Amino acid sequence: AQSVTQPDIHITVSEGASLELRCNYSYGATPYLFWYVQSPGQGLQLLLKYFSGDTLVQGIKGFEAEFKRSQSSFNLRKPSVHWSDAAEYFCALWNAGNMLTFGGGTRLMVKP
Amino acid sequence: GAVVSQHPSWVICKSGTSVKIECRSLDFQATTMFWYRQFPKQSLMLMATSNEGSKATYEQGVEKDKFLINHASLTLSTLTVTSAHPEDSSFYICSAREFSNQPQHFGDGTRLSIL
Numbered sequence: 001a002q003s004v005t006q007p008d009i010h011i012t013v014s015e016g017a018s019l020e021l022r023c024n025y026s027y028g029a030t031p032y033l034f035w036y037v038q039s040p041g042q043g044l045q046l047l048l049k050y051f052s053g054d055t056l057v058q059g060i061k062g063f064e065a066e067f068k069r070s071q072s073s074f075n076l077r078k079p080s081v082h083w084s085d086a087a088e089y090f091c092a093l094w095n096a097g098n099m100l101t102f103g104g105g106t107r108l109m110v111k112p
Numbered sequence: 113g114a115v116v117s118q119h120p121s122w123v124i125c126k127s128g129t130s131v132k133i134e135c136r137s138l139d140f141q142a143t144t145m146f147w148y149r150q151f152p153k154q155s156l157m158l159m160a161t162s163n164e165g166s167k168a169t170y171e172q173g174v175e176k177d178k179f180l181i182n183h184a185s186l187t188l189s190t191l192t193v194t195s196a197h198p199e200d201s202s203f204y205i206c207s208a209r210e211f212s213n214q215p216q217h218f219g220d221g222t223r224l225s226i227l
Contacts, residue, residue: 043220
């Protein structure tokens with residue numbers, strides 16, 4: 001079985017501050033991991049993905065994520081948050097087949 | 113590349129109406145399409161997986177007679193919510209992929225509101 005946990009349901013940061021969203025997974029093999037962002041009423045936009053290779057992956061909009069096998073984590077980071085980053089963020093694990101498992105999501109709010 | 117289009121983006125209709133949602137892959141052939149449902153402030157829940165030309169595989173707890181899925185071509189899958197009721201109101205998102213070793217590409221979702 002595979003599962004994804006996003007421990008933080010809500011996070012609030014000030015504009016310009018750094019951000020880290022946590023994602024932990026459980027999977028018996030090498031995971032394929034994704035981070036998506038969803039604005040209210042919108043679909044999912046892929047921020048970045050990890051398949052193999054360099055464990056620090058760069059994505060769009062200045063986001064990056066680091067895969068840590070020893071910690072079963074794939075945390076999303078951004079050095080300086082913008083007000084437009086306020087949205088729901090989903091971490092997801094793909095088993096290279098038909099199963100894409102989503103975490104529960106983290107709602108990011110940005111204070112001016 | 114890898115664009116998935118969903119239509120309509122928002123639909124409001126009366127209780128008892130059947131509603132059809134389309135999911136199209138615009139620049140690739142989608143051998144497999146997926147339908148998800150998302151309740152407010154919750155994560156995506158897989159409803160069913162469909163392979164072109166085959167019957168859809170529904171997840172446990174999803175009524176196949178309620179949510180009819182057709183995947184008759186390599187670029188189009190439809191989800192029909194039959195005799196929709198207010199509890200069917202939700203955000204429905206489709207995704208598609210070309211080959212089994214490739215990740216899914218998501219549509220922009222359809223907001224369904226049943227009055």
